[in-house]
Amino acid sequence: MTTICCAPILEERLSPDDAVDLAQRFKALSDPARLRLLSLIASCGEVCACELVDTVGVSQPTVSHHLKVLHDAGLLHRERRGKWVHYRIAPGAFEALRAVLA
Amino acid sequence: MTTICCAPILEERLSPDDAVDLAQRFKALSDPARLRLLSLIASCGEVCACELVDTVGVSQPTVSHHLKVLHDAGLLHRERRGKWVHYRIAPGAFEALRAVLA
Numbered sequence: 481m482t483t484i485c486c487a488p489i490l491e492e493r494l495s496p497d498d499a500v501d502l503a504q505r506f507k508a509l510s511d512p513a514r515l516r517l518l519s520l521i522a523s524c525g526e527v528c529a530c531e532l533v534d535t536v537g538v539s540q541p542t543v544s545h546h547l548k549v550l551h552d553a554g555l556l557h558r559e560r561r562g563k564w565v566h567y568r569i570a571p572g573a574f575e576a577l578r579a580v581l582a
Numbered sequence: 583m584t585t586i587c588c589a590p591i592l593e594e595r596l597s598p599d600d601a602v603d604l605a606q607r608f609k610a611l612s613d614p615a616r617l618r619l620l621s622l623i624a625s626c627g628e629v630c631a632c633e634l635v636d637t638v639g640v641s642q643p644t645v646s647h648h649l650k651v652l653h654d655a656g657l658l659h660r661e662r663r664g665k666w667v668h669y670r671i672a673p674g675a676f677e678a679l680r681a682v683l684a
Contacts, residue, residue, distance in 0.1 A: 494621040496639075499614035506617075510609035512601035515682065519596040537598075574683040580617065581676040581683070 494580065502580055508553035509577075513538050514546045518555065518569070526568040596682065604682055610655035611679075615640050616648045620657065620671070628670040 494502070509515060516536040521527045529547060533540045547567060550556040555573045558565050596604070611617060618638040623629045631649060635642045649669060652658040657675045661668050 493625055494618050496614065496618070499617045499621075503612050503614040503617055506608050507612035510605050510612045512598065512605040515601045515605055515608075516596050516598070519601075519682070523595055578680055578683050580621070581680050 502576060505553045505555065505577055508549050508555055511546065511549075513542070514550055517543070517546055518550060521556065521567050522569050526566055529565045529567065532567075604678060607655045607657065607679055610651050610657055613648065613651075615644070616652055619645065619648055620652060623658065623669050624671050628668055631667045631669065634669075 509518075513536045517532060520532065520535055529544070532543050532547070536543070538546070547556065547558070547565075551558050551567075555570055556567050557570045558567050560566075611620075615638045619634060622634065622637055631646070634645050634649070638645070640648070649658065649660070649667075653660050653669075657672055658669050659672045
């Protein structure tokens with residue numbers, strides 16, 4: 481392995497496992513419609529999925545897919561009430577992402 | 583369009599153009615090797631590309647590809663000195679990304 485400029489500092493570099501975890505969450509954020517859905521949900525605090533259809537110019541099945549991706553990435557909390565699922569930003573969802581961008 | 587819970591607040595939601603721009607930058611971050619390269623460069627302040635080969639378990643051409651993706655996304659500044667290119671984090675690279683995660 482090549483000796484790098486500042487070896488002591490690099491002891492603190494991102495571990496391979498953390499990098500895989502963070503990359504998966506950044507991937508969930510790498511779609512414009514998903515970012516706009518997140519922005520809507522963050523603005524409202526909590527949103528019924530029924531209110532998100534037609535908001536970002538994509539079909540209901542596509543909205544559902546995007547919400548599932550965001551939920552699976554740990555960025556959204558969801559709760560079913562009767563017919564509809566309600567979404568809000570998962571507690572601490574962005575802390576690790578903000579930390580790695582600091 | 584469905585009326586949503588908190589219409590006034592939604593005036594501040596992410597614009598479609600901003601969402602496209604941010605999604606492209608998050609896409610650049612959606613790869614574990616790229617995150618580890620960024621972390622190395624951020625730790626060192628500035629790194630010669632020659633020092634990054636063999637650091638994250640990928641080949642030299644793959645390192646070069648990842649560095650290009652990060653540069654094209656506006657996340658890395660690069661400067662050629664003789665044979666080698668030196669990289670550092672682009673000024674303000676993460677401000678908009680941190681803001682959208684706030």
